[in-house]
Amino acid sequence: MNTLVRCQFSLHDKLKLSLAIRELKTMNHIAIKMLMGDKGKYLGIVMGLTFASLIMTQQPAIFLGLMSRSYSFISDVGLPDIWVMDAKVQFIDDIKPLQDTELYRVRGISGVKWAMPMYKGLLKARLVDGTFQTCNVVGLDDATLIGGPPVMLEGKLADLRRSDGIIVDIDGATDKLGKPSPIPGGKTIPLKVGDSLELNDHRAIIVGIAKVTRTFQSQPVIYTTYSRAKSYAPKERKLLSFVLVKAKPGQDLTELTRRIRAATGLAAYTQKEFMSLTYEYFMHNTGIPINFGISVLLGFIVGAAIAGQTFYNSTLENLRQFGVLKAMGTSNWILLRMILLQAVLVGTIGYGLGVGLTAIFGYSMRHSILAFKFTWELLLFSGTGVSLICIFAALISIIKVIRLEPAIVFKG
């Protein structure tokens, strides 16, 4: 019965199509008809590809987000071109302090427009309720305050010149450094300008709230002046963490870093180099790349399995129609094109839906703690992944169709 209907259908089609059998437009139409004829299968393929595309963009986006947090402090400090530090520093939080006079040695190198000190260290802040919170304390040059936070939400950077002044980041102020709620279990009360903290037994007054890019450890960031940071810090002989250098206009940065290294024996990196140094450290010394790599690979494999399998099934189902077309003299080339068209169509739709869902995911999470960085490279990456799945799915179907005997139409 079924075969009869199919036969009739194909005979009917045969009449209809014989008029313009060589017109590609019609052939494309047929291909689309074949693909969408079975809605369940069609949705299955698209969903498989959507899933694969989603996993292949969302997971790497979180990975990139996490990785970019490792160097977010460096990219936040946008003004200097070169960072000078101890030769053995491995990444941004690996601080090996220098002598204060190194600043003047770096300043004395030709090609340096200016050089400023920066203190960066972890200090304990004592909160109102007596709990302790480790904070990232950044000390900026007293006169110029170079290296400050990118966005000030309240107050001005120059307010740091007020006595005992500090600037805290908004995330720290609302969350980790917040005052305890009067109702037990309630939300903490965010710190405001004018509130005070205790840093290493020193009084500190909040004069501003800043917005900074979250760092890897997500500790609250406290900005203050260099000399004040030194008095907050435990007594050590050396306290200078970094020397921030701006090159003279027209100065070749690579040449200048080489000169700084030769003259002082310290390590000098351009902003990009220091970012990649930090990034590489996390790549080689943490399990993060492997974890996310496995997720992406699983997404690819599962997507390929679902989409490829369903696509192949759908081709198998339409094998009679392909047979008819073949019997009517349609060349293998045209059939191949038809399958490719189907593959490109489902691929594009799946890809579009997948990246769209990733974007919605990222957009809805934009104010949360989640690390998420969606770049155009990721669009290309998942596009390539989806294309590979589609090529794989199309290939197994194409082999089947090309090997197809037209006589199959007439078989039981």
Add this chain to the structure above:
Amino acid sequence: MQIKYTLPILAVAGFLFAAYTVVNSNKPIPVAAAVAPPSSAPFKSFIAGAGIVEPKSRNISIGTPLPGIVKTLVVKVGDKVKAGAPLFYLDDRDTRAELAVKLADLAKAKADVGIEKASLVDTKTLSNLAEAITDRRAISSEELLKRRNALLISTAKLDSAKALVQQAEAALADTQTTLARLVIEAPIDGEVLQVNIRPGEFAQAGALTTPLLVLGNMDQLHVRVDIDENDAWRFAKNSMAVAFLRGNRNFKADLTLAYVEPFVVPKKSLTGDSTERVDTRVLQALYSFERNQLPVYVGQQMDVFIEAKDSSDNGGAPL
């Protein structure tokens, strides 16, 4: 609804939203500008150092030769004083009392001289009378000897009384010196930069961490530049130098070398922290500048750049 159109439309919308997110979420982070533009060297090759402004005379920490309670303070911060002008007086009541005693002692000693003189006249008269007698039988030889000796004793007593006057005078002069030492005077012409003592407070003698009074000659200011010992070999005495005021690079002054301290000292960090850290040793060069070029105060820090030979050819001195 046609699934044929829904999915492609959704896919296109999804892709467009993704593209929008990509463009929107990867905006460059704004750069925090410097609050005050940093100073930079006007030379191609140079040595940079931190400078601190001080008077040409350096800062004189006035000390007291004697410890005591401050009675009156006659100067205030910013006063211009001449050399020898009193700065403050220490409590002198006991010294004045002592002076009165010494004066009385002197008067007594002087009176004693009068007595001795009178008794000398007496013994001399008696002796002369005895000597005048020509007939030896009229006076016993014992009596004669007695009178002669009395004269000798009286002469010696007068000398002793005179010596006592001298002693009392010396004691008086000593007390007067002590009294003078209770008035602390300005050693040079200058300006009072700091006053850390108030009437009623105890002024300790000796070297103090907080000086009682700081005095300096402000006619000519110097800037003391710390040059890292690693850079000291690049320093040339006749090279140009320029100083910038911290906080505003528009205030700058050309410097002329006054002198170089040939003794390299440990650098103290200029934080003002009580536990000053010794980092390294520095060569200190002193430069003078026109005072009217900069609105500068004594003790203020400056960024100093000194022109140096280009050392990039031999690569400097790697550690």
